[in-house]
Amino acid sequence: xxxxxxxxxxxxxxxxxxxxxxxxxxxxxxxxxxxxxxxxxxxxxxxxxxxxxxxxxxxxxxxxxxxxxxxxxxxxxxxxxxxxxxxxxxxxxxxxxxxxxxxxxxxxxxxxxxxxxxxxxxxxxxxxxxxxxxxxxxxxxxxxxxxxxxxxxxxxxxxxxxxxxxxxxxxxxxxxxxxxxxxxxxxxxxxxxxxxxxxxxxxxxxxxxxxxxxxxxxxxxxxxxxxxxxxxxxxxxxxxxxxxxxxxxxxxxxxxxxxxxxxxxxxxxxxxxxxxxxxxxxxxxxxxxxxxxxxxxxxxxxxxxxxxxxxxxxxxxxxxxxxxxxxxxxxxxxxxxxxxxx
Numbered sequence: 001x002x003x004x005x006x007x008x009x010x011x012x013x014x015x016x017x018x019x020x021x022x023x024x025x026x027x028x029x030x031x032x033x034x035x036x037x038x039x040x041x042x043x044x045x046x047x048x049x050x051x052x053x054x055x056x057x058x059x060x061x062x063x064x065x066x067x068x069x070x071x072x073x074x075x076x077x078x079x080x081x082x083x084x085x086x087x088x089x090x091x092x093x094x095x096x097x098x099x100x101x102x103x104x105x106x107x108x109x110x111x112x113x114x115x116x117x118x119x120x121x122x123x124x125x126x127x128x129x130x131x132x133x134x135x136x137x138x139x140x141x142x143x144x145x146x147x148x149x150x151x152x153x154x155x156x157x158x159x160x161x162x163x164x165x166x167x168x169x170x171x172x173x174x175x176x177x178x179x180x181x182x183x184x185x186x187x188x189x190x191x192x193x194x195x196x197x198x199x200x201x202x203x204x205x206x207x208x209x210x211x212x213x214x215x216x217x218x219x220x221x222x223x224x225x226x227x228x229x230x231x232x233x234x235x236x237x238x239x240x241x242x243x244x245x246x247x248x249x250x251x252x253x254x255x256x257x258x259x260x261x262x263x264x265x266x267x268x269x270x271x272x273x274x275x276x277x278x279x280x281x282x283x284x285x286x287x288x289x290x291x292x293x294x295x296x297x298x299x300x301x302x303x304x305x306x307x308x309x310x311x312x313x314x315x316x317x318x319x320x321x322x323x324x325x326x327x328x329x330x331x332x333x334x335x336x337x338x339x340x341x342x
Contacts, residue, residue: 153292
């Protein structure tokens with residue numbers, strides 16, 4: 001098969017479009033012919049190298065995949081060759097107490113497609129049967145690939161961790177990001193008022209078309225002052241944070257009393273300082289959130305199939321241009337998801 005791999009960690013030039021061995025499936029696995037694979041920041045971090053993470057080399061990135069079932073192992077009963085599917089990106093052991101209680105994202109052996117295991121920057125990818133989700137024939141492959149990781153992550157943040165309620169004010173950082181554009185839609189689905197941030201007027205307009213009630217240009221406006229103005233100095237009940245060091249203190253300061261901050265990533269850095277007096281003085285709760293449970297993905301998919309939440313596909317690149325696709329993400333040019341097609 002053709003694939004984009006890196007043989008050593010480093011810059012974009014380490015990505016090589018080349019021939020690679022076809023994956024060989026086990027008896028409980030499914031081989032999928034990739035129709036589309038969406039990018040995530042994880043692809044950039046893994047390619048560059050992460051401390052305390054040993055990745056088998058050469059490596060194929062890509063957590064978000066849609067395609068058709070090519071082959072099934074002898075124990076697979078839920079899908080058949082030719083069937084259209086998308087893939088749940090989280091891979092648990094399937095045997096521990098966390099997996100068996102539905103909390104597979106807390107499995108001690110938890111992996112993400114394209115993190116340790118090879119992912120979807122290829123013509124073929126293999127996964128356990130439990131990661132294969134059948135989709136309707138009329139669902140577009142690019143949209144299907146753009147959905148799983150960010151909508152699962154945002155759903156877990158808002159519903160599983162923050163328990164968002166109708167009428168609450170929710171601040172979503174970085175509307176143009178994958179998690180950001182998903183969180184706007186999910187928060188509105190649950191009846192919240194959404195305030196979001198973006199760096200350009202164009203992205204602000206797109207965010208409001210997705211359902212954001214208010215948009216703040218962080219390059220021209222003071223986010224904290226605007227949040228206080230928009231909420232009558234109360235602050236927001238929930239902040240969806242995934243940027244990290246650059247926005248951490250600001251995000252905390254935007255919270256109301258008894259507010260909840262949920263964080264799932266740190267694209268600008270993970271070393272932060274926090275005033276503990278502020279935390280306990282205002283009854284602030286901080287929730288870490290890592291991916292989400294497979295059951296939550298199935299819940300979110302119901303609303304995708306109904307057309308009530310939808311991923312935005314910013315651009316589609318051919319697989320051999322994966323480096324240029326990653327460059328677009330690094331330069332923060334996109335609104336929504338970037339997708340590769342073989």
